[in-house]
Amino acid sequence: MAILILADHDGAAVTQPTRSTVAAGAKLGEVHLLLVGEGAATAAASASQIPSVAKVLVAEDASLAKRLAEPTAALLVSLAGGYSHLLAPASAAGKNVMPRVAALLDVQPISDVAGVIDADTFVRPIYAGNALATVKSSDPKKVATVRAASFDPVPATGGSAPVETIAAAADPALSSFLGAEVQKSERPELTAARIVISGGRAMGSAENFAIIEKVADKLGAAVGASRAAVDAGYAPNDHQVGQTGKIVAPELYIAVGISGAIQHLAGMKDSKVIVAINKDEEAPIFQVADYGLVGDLFKLIPELETELDKK
Amino acid sequence: MKLLVPVKRVVDYNVKVRVKSDGTGVETANVKMSMNPFDEIAVEEAVRLKEKGVVSEIIAVSAGPTAAQEQIRTALAMGADRGILVEHDGVLEPIAVAKILKALADKEQPQLIILGKQAIDDDMSATGQMLAALLGWGQGTFASKVEIADGFATVTREVDGGLETVKLALPAIVTTDLRLNEPRYASLPNIMKARKKPIETVKPADLGVDVTPRLTVLKVEEPAKRSAGVKVGSVAELVDKLRNEAKVI
Numbered sequence: 001m002a003i004l005i006l007a008d009h010d011g012a013a014v015t016q017p018t019r020s021t022v023a024a025g026a027k028l029g030e031v032h033l034l035l036v037g038e039g040a041a042t043a044a045a046s047a048s049q050i051p052s053v054a055k056v057l058v059a060e061d062a063s064l065a066k067r068l069a070e071p072t073a074a075l076l077v078s079l080a081g082g083y084s085h086l087l088a089p090a091s092a093a094g095k096n097v098m099p100r101v102a103a104l105l106d107v108q109p110i111s112d113v114a115g116v117i118d119a120d121t122f123v124r125p126i127y128a129g130n131a132l133a134t135v136k137s138s139d140p141k142k143v144a145t146v147r148a149a150s151f152d153p154v155p156a157t158g159g160s161a162p163v164e165t166i167a168a169a170a171d172p173a174l175s176s177f178l179g180a181e182v183q184k185s186e187r188p189e190l191t192a193a194r195i196v197i198s199g200g201r202a203m204g205s206a207e208n209f210a211i212i213e214k215v216a217d218k219l220g221a222a223v224g225a226s227r228a229a230v231d232a233g234y235a236p237n238d239h240q241v242g243q244t245g246k247i248v249a250p251e252l253y254i255a256v257g258i259s260g261a262i263q264h265l266a267g268m269k270d271s272k273v274i275v276a277i278n279k280d281e282e283a284p285i286f287q288v289a290d291y292g293l294v295g296d297l298f299k300l301i302p303e304l305e306t307e308l309d310k311k
Numbered sequence: 312m313k314l315l316v317p318v319k320r321v322v323d324y325n326v327k328v329r330v331k332s333d334g335t336g337v338e339t340a341n342v343k344m345s346m347n348p349f350d351e352i353a354v355e356e357a358v359r360l361k362e363k364g365v366v367s368e369i370i371a372v373s374a375g376p377t378a379a380q381e382q383i384r385t386a387l388a389m390g391a392d393r394g395i396l397v398e399h400d401g402v403l404e405p406i407a408v409a410k411i412l413k414a415l416a417d418k419e420q421p422q423l424i425i426l427g428k429q430a431i432d433d434d435m436s437a438t439g440q441m442l443a444a445l446l447g448w449g450q451g452t453f454a455s456k457v458e459i460a461d462g463f464a465t466v467t468r469e470v471d472g473g474l475e476t477v478k479l480a481l482p483a484i485v486t487t488d489l490r491l492n493e494p495r496y497a498s499l500p501n502i503m504k505a506r507k508k509p510i511e512t513v514k515p516a517d518l519g520v521d522v523t524p525r526l527t528v529l530k531v532e533e534p535a536k537r538s539a540g541v542k543v544g545s546v547a548e549l550v551d552k553l554r555n556e557a558k559v560i
């Protein structure tokens with residue numbers, strides 16, 4: 001049986017974490033992608049070029065426009081018969097829908113898969129990534145979310161899968177969408193960026209975050225934040241990196257004025273190279289940093305910006 | 312209306328857990344245990360709804376060992392009215408917990424159930440969504456704001472890219488994100504009062520729920536350790552290393 005993946009997309013293409021999920025799915029069998037919601041057909045045309053995808057399914061019914069959990073889960077359940085595994089990226093959207101699907105199928109979901117051993121056996125982090133559990137599922141079907149940082153994304157182009165339009169399942173009509181406040185940014189998406197620079201409580205204000213953004217723009221980096229910085233309103237909620245925020249594993253992660261609590265480390269310690277800038281030389285973040293720089297960020301970050309201009 | 316708030320007993324968030332040397336799990340003997348931090352936020356939200364007169368009774372539920380009574384007592388001290396302990400030693404997966412909570416919801420008929428978005432031990436982030444599915448209710452997960460009026464819950468959710476607001480017909484499920492509220496500390500008089508509040512104890516079997524795990528844990532390992540690197544003396548040295556040694560910029 002094939003593998004069905006619920007894709008995240010922005011109306012133009014599927015996200016990079018979705019292509020990482022395809023990489024995980026391809027280890028298990030033939031991959032079919034499902035795109036739902038506004039713009040799904042346009043994004044499907046692009047998704048059909050992903051080489052390891054055998055078929056793209058599109059559902060654009062009005063009830064699915066905003067990808068609400070209840071109708072999306074109902075659709076997945078209606079398709080489940082033909083699939084051995086139902087997967088989604090471990091994004092806010094994937095985590096919202098997949099456990100609902102699992103319960104409707106009487107399956108225990110496997111959240112945040114970080115390794116695929118075989119069709120029944122998966123590795124997943126527990127306790128904020130302080131332990132890795134290898135679990136074997138006895139359920140007849142597997143429902144899982146995939147940790148994008150653990151799988152290299154498959155390429156976006158090179159293939160030509162057929163696109164099939166499908167109808168929605170009966171809408172349970174339990175919720176309605178009232179609105180969204182979306183942060184639009186020219187910078188790369190946090191979970192897809194090659195370089196991430198994050199600020200912590202030490203930034204002191206939302207205005208001060210601008211000095212980090214300037215460096216980010218020089219490096220083509222995404223901007224992240226610790227929970228303390230988000231709670232204080234210095235950075236938007238979806239910038240939070242950590243156990244209960246986003247999991248990132250870029251080539252380069254720069255932590256600025258972040259102490260390095262285990263909950264933060266959980267979200268970034270698999271980065272290839274870690275830089276920490278902190279005025280406290282005892283800060284735990286230095287224990288995981290490849291390069292540590294001790295000092296006042298308000299002096300060092302502007303210096304860094306200038307230095308990056310030099311060749 | 313009645314409100315149900317499930318609270319899980321977990322290893323305290325300040326504890327750095329250790330993997331057992333035989334690879335069967337993590338060390339939980341003699342480790343500080345607490346209420347899951349997201350569940351404290353759920354209890355706080357419940358108590359605020361009661362203070363506003365929206366909710367008439369708050370029932371705190373925990374599924375776990377006898378000692379999970381402590382977490383129920385904490386919820387009672389924060390303002391919950393009574394507790395239910397679903398006693399079980401051993402693993403309870405989200406699917407089992409969701410079925411237990413479904414059985415209790417069928418009995419108690421709450422209009423709202425507020426759970427944490429994630430338990431910080433298994434990091435599953437699944438139980439609330441599963442319970443919503445089993446009950447056939449709408450779900451507002453990862454909530455940073457909840458308003459109840461006229462038979463509906465309006466929930467602002469933390470999603471990728473920002474915030475989203477959904478409207479759910481009651482009864483409904485909400486799961487809490489970190490920024491929903493700041494939980495109160497229970498005052499001493501309230502801790503004393505909580506001792507007199509009732510806690511009923513039942514077993515999963517009394518609720519007709521089979522809790523046999525679906526996942527077998529084959530092994531638990533420590534992740535690859537990162538070692539501390541070098542301290543650099545200046546920004547110029549840092550940039551040089553990133554360009555010429557690590558070759559990442």
Ligand SMILES: Cc1cc2nc3c(=O)[nH]c(=O)nc-3n(C[C@H](O)[C@H](O)[C@H](O)COP(=O)(O)OP(=O)(O)OC[C@H]3O[C@@H](n4cnc5c(N)ncnc54)[C@H](O)[C@@H]3O)c2cc1C
Pocket residue numbers: 199200201202225226227228229240241242243244245246256257258259260261262263264267277278279280283295296297298324348349431
């Ligand atoms: C349930 C739960 C979930 C959580 N989830 C997350 C999560 O997902 N992500 C997350 O990040 N946290 C999370 N946390 C919070 C976490 O425990 C820490 O509280 C948080 O990460 C601390 O943020 P911080 O490092 O910015 O702040 P602090 O710990 O206050 O550190 C600030 C640092 O800045 C340094 N500093 C101060 N001034 C300067 C200066 N001028 N120049 C240079 N350095 C300076 C200080 O030396 C210090 O090291 C969670 C906590 C709980 C309980």
Ligand SMILES: Nc1ncnc2c1ncn2[C@@H]1O[C@H](COP(=O)(O)O)[C@@H](O)[C@H]1O
Pocket residue numbers: 317318319320347349350353372373374375403405408425426427428429430431433434435436437438439
């Ligand atoms: N054993 C349990 N007893 C009570 N509530 C639980 C239990 N397990 C999970 N929950 C609830 O479900 C939420 C999410 O847990 P999880 O799906 O395991 O990440 C928790 O924050 C609790 O509100």
